[in-house]
Amino acid sequence: MPANPPGPAAPQDSPPAPRSAFENWISLSGTVVAAGSFFAFVFLFAIEAFTGDRNQYLGILTFVVAPIFLITGLLAILIGWLIHRRRIARCAPDTPRALLTIDLSRPRDRRNFIVFLGGAFLFLLLTAFGSYETFHYTESVQFCGTLCHTVMEPEHVAYQKGEHARVACVQCHVGGGAGYYLKSKISGARQLYALAFNTYNRPIPTPIHNLRPAQDTCEQCHWPERFTGSLERRYDHLLSDKTNSTTTVRLLLKVGGGGRGPENGIHWHMAKANKVEYYATDDKRQDIVWVRTTVGGGAGHVYRKADFKGEPPAAGIRTMDCVDCHTRPAHNYRNPNDLIEQSVRDGHIAAAQFPLLKRRVAAALSAEYASVPEAMEKISTALQTQYPASPAREAMIAEVQTLYRENFFPLMKANWKAYPNNIGHKNWPGCFRCHNDELLAGAAKPPITQNDCNSCHVILAQGQGAQLSQLAPEGVEFVHPGGETSGLLCSDCHNGTNQ
Ligand code: HEC
Ligand code: HEC
Ligand code: HEC
Ligand code: HEC
Ligand code: HEC
Ligand code: HEC
Known part of the structure; x- marks a missing residue:
């Protein structure tokens, strides 16, 4: 049989059009996922931008979920391409590889090149923008x-x-x-x-052991050089007697600092040239048995409790910083006493109408409840049985329920008891963890003790009514509203509830 006359361009003679290695299921699915998530990103972003919607799930969809899918899609395209390319090379070694030749003098190549550049630019821009937004979102x-x-x-x-x-x-x-x-x-x-x-864990345990040193965080906004002078504070209390009588202490807290003038006062511990290190035997850093100071850049003293022998383990020594005193700068779960006192002071509850208010409300707030709904119900029942019906009673109960919801979290077991507040010394040992008669630096050096009640603060006035306007700049002796304290620590009796 005569051979077919060869045509001008016999199709079977030209090499078969190279199959793109992108044509495989993995890459194709990747393309669908990437394109889908890209549009989802644009769409969600538009919703967030134009509606001002601040829904947290929208944020996570836009800046976390959509980018993850986009990247997964792009990776799938690449992986599919790699696998398929190897397979083509293995199954048909003779198949010519598509060689990439770009000739910018050809209009088609020029057009493709411009499209490619534009696409790459857009992609990089979106990635930069997307990762910036994702970064911001995860920091919000x-x-x-x-x-x-x-x-x-x-x-x-x-x-x-x-x-x-x-x-x-x-x-x-x-x-x-x-x-x-x-x-x-x-x-x-x-x-x-x-x-x-x-x-x-419930509650989430503190101290947070890997919390960043406060120098890098707190001091970005509050720097010790700026601490100066004293702060006047007023502490209004109710007693647990029938008439809910009031008693107030006005203090001038010697916050001091290391800025202008000598380094002294409460922020002395944080002055640049001073260092206070300590070792506590418990995880909550409450039982301090050893303290070492560096004063003015030079040697200071080592204080220890009599029953603590030997040296503390190096890894257990902590250098004191802001959060050793300010343990609750941002998450202060208030105690029942403070809550009820503040509510009365702010005029939310008319104490005069409710005998024994402080005692009863503190008891209702500090009882154990398994959940918030249970607490709401039991608080309401308890106070309803204790006081006769009236609109004022219902308003008082609603206020107490609000106090509970804002400060007690039974599911996470988070409340004032779970987290020591080390500022002061009334409900927690606080300053008295170190400022006591037991930490000694040898016979010659007096203890850290400031048994003088006017050394950290000046008690300007105390009592009620007119007594509070007779200020004593040099300080007065504290008259304890609860009678004899028998040399105990304040926190041995006071715990925020008045039992
Ligand atoms: C002013 C600084 C500050 C800010 C702002 C702040 N925290 Fe804290 N946070 C702290 C300190 C200090 C602690 C206690 C560290 C310790 O005792 O070791 C803490 C403790 C915690 C704990 C441990 C449990 C607890 O209740 O003590 C969690 C969880 C926490 N913070 C989450 C958050 C979250 C979420 C936000 C934002 C809504 C936030 N924090 C804002 C300073 C801050
Ligand atoms: C981003 C800045 C910033 C950071 C970081 C920061 N604070 Fe503050 N802090 C503020 C501002 C703002 C106030 C409110 C001042 C006001 O109300 O007058 C404040 C208030 C305070 C107050 C109460 C002051 C008063 O007059 O009662 C204390 C105490 C405090 N911060 C301690 C801390 C501690 C401890 C840390 C680190 C755990 C910290 N801050 C981290 C900005 C910051
Ligand atoms: C020895 C304990 C202690 C240490 C350490 C400490 N503070 Fe204070 N700070 C106090 C006490 C006590 C007050 C008085 C106010 C109060 O009762 O809230 C106070 C008040 C403040 C105030 C409000 C008054 C003012 O002068 O502006 C700020 C802000 C503050 N501290 C920030 C810090 C920062 C930041 C650090 C770490 C560099 C720090 N404190 C370290 C105990 C301490
Ligand atoms: C980790 C131990 C420790 C804790 C906690 C502590 N201090 Fe001190 N404080 C010291 C030591 C040590 C000195 C230096 C005593 C000396 O040199 O005699 C000191 C000194 C002081 C001084 C005197 C500074 C001066 O003018 O010379 C004041 C005021 C003071 N502390 C207040 C406080 C207050 C308020 C608290 C609680 C909020 C507190 N301290 C918590 C260890 C501690
Ligand atoms: C080491 C420093 C220091 C010494 C010593 C000290 N205090 Fe205080 N005290 C404080 C600080 C800090 C506060 C503020 C706590 C706060 O802001 O919640 C405070 C608060 C108080 C309050 C008000 C608490 C309240 O809720 O009403 C009284 C009352 C008080 N001190 C009495 C005394 C008496 C009495 C002594 C002597 C036995 C004494 N203090 C010794 C640091 C000290
Ligand atoms: C022996 C136990 C005991 C000791 C120790 C003690 N208190 Fe009290 N305190 C009481 C009692 C009881 C009351 C009366 C409570 C009431 O009527 O609600 C009271 C009342 C108070 C009040 C007014 C009401 C209130 O609940 O805030 C203040 C302020 C106070 N004490 C401060 C201190 C300080 C500061 C210290 C340490 C220097 C201290 N107490 C040590 C038992 C004690």
Whole structure:
């Protein structure tokens, strides 16, 4: 048979059009996922931008979930391509590889090249923008405070009531710098695991051992050079007697500092040239048995309790910083006493109408409840049986319920008892952990003790009514409203509830 006359361009003779290695299921699925998530990102972003919606789930969808899918999709395209390319090379070794030749003098290549450049530019721009937004989102109060709602609820609620409600969580918990950002994300991943497998602690334990040193966080906004002078504070209390009588202490707290003038007063511990180190035998840092000072850059003293022999383990020695006193700058779960006293002071409850108010409300607030609804019901029942019906009673009960919801979190077991407040010395040992007669530096050196009640503060006035306007600048002796204290620590009797 005569051979077919060869045509001008016999199709079977030209090499078969090289199959693109992108044509495989993995890459194709990747393309669908990537394109889908890209549009989802744009769409969600538009919703957030145009509606001003601040829903936390929208944020996580836009800046965490969509980018994860986008990147997974792009990776799948690449992986599919790699696998398929190898397979083509193995099954048909003779198949010519598509060689990439770009000839910018060809209009088609020129057009493709421009499209490619434009696409790459857009992609990089979006990636930069996306990762910037993702970074910001994972640094937001919304992300830290509301995402795992139950777990962070106590911290978030108390935070909103504190002085730092406008300071982002990460400004204290992470601070600046890439290293700590990464560290916090790694620890965040661990927390996510604990959340998923329900292995997290209730309450979340403190002290936070890897909290960033306060020099890098607190001192970004409050720097010790700026601490000067004294602060006047007024502490209004109710007694647990029938008439809810009042008693007030006015103090001038010698906060002091190391800025202008000599380094003295309460912030003496934080002056640049001083260092206070300590060793506590318990995890909550309450039982301090050993203290070492560096004063003015030179040697200071070593104080120890008589029954603590030997040297503390080097890893257990902590250098005192802001959070050793300010343990609750942002999450102050208030105690029942303070809550009821403040409510009366602010005029939310007319104490005169409710005999024994302080005692009864403190008891209702400090009882153990398994959940908030249970607490609401039992608080209401208890107070209803104790006081005759009246509109004022219902308003009082509603106020007490609000106090509970804002300061007690039974699901996380978070409340004032779980977290020591080391400022002061009334309900927790606080300053008296070190300022006591037991930590001694040998016979020659007096103890850290400031047994003189006017050394950290001046008691300007105390009592009621007119007594409070007779100020004594040099300080008066404290008259304890509860009678003889028998040399006990204040916190041996006071614990925020009045038993
Ligand atoms: C002004 C600084 C500051 C801010 C702002 C802040 N925290 Fe804290 N946070 C602290 C300190 C200090 C502790 C206690 C550390 C310790 O005792 O070791 C703490 C403790 C915690 C704890 C441990 C449990 C507890 O209740 O003590 C969690 C959880 C926490 N913070 C979450 C958050 C979240 C979420 C936000 C934002 C809504 C936030 N924090 C904002 C300073 C801050
Ligand atoms: C991003 C800035 C910022 C950071 C970080 C920060 N604070 Fe503050 N702090 C503030 C602001 C703002 C106030 C409110 C001042 C006011 O209300 O007058 C405040 C108030 C306070 C107050 C109460 C002052 C008063 O007059 O009653 C204390 C105490 C305090 N901060 C301690 C801390 C401690 C401890 C840390 C670190 C754990 C910290 N702050 C971290 C900005 C910051
Ligand atoms: C020895 C305990 C102690 C240490 C350490 C300490 N503080 Fe204080 N600070 C106090 C006490 C007590 C007050 C009095 C106010 C009060 O009762 O809240 C106070 C008041 C403040 C105030 C409000 C008054 C003012 O002068 O503006 C700020 C802000 C503050 N501290 C920040 C800090 C920061 C930041 C650090 C760490 C660099 C720090 N403190 C370290 C005990 C301490
Ligand atoms: C970890 C131990 C420790 C804790 C906790 C502590 N201090 Fe001190 N404080 C010291 C030591 C040590 C000195 C130095 C004593 C000396 O040199 O005689 C000191 C000194 C002082 C001074 C005198 C500073 C001066 O002018 O010379 C004041 C005021 C003071 N502390 C207040 C407080 C207050 C208020 C608290 C609680 C909020 C507190 N301290 C908590 C260890 C501590
Ligand atoms: C080491 C420093 C220091 C010494 C010593 C000291 N205080 Fe205080 N005291 C404080 C600080 C700090 C506060 C403020 C606590 C706060 O802001 O909640 C305070 C608060 C008080 C209050 C008000 C508490 C309240 O809730 O009404 C009284 C009352 C008081 N001190 C009495 C005394 C008496 C009495 C002595 C002597 C036995 C004494 N203090 C010794 C640091 C000290
Ligand atoms: C032996 C136990 C005991 C000791 C120790 C003690 N108190 Fe009291 N305190 C009481 C009692 C009881 C009352 C009366 C409570 C009431 O009527 O609600 C009281 C009342 C008070 C009040 C007014 C009411 C209130 O609940 O705030 C203040 C302020 C106070 N004490 C401060 C202190 C200080 C500061 C110290 C340490 C220097 C101290 N107390 C040590 C038992 C004690």
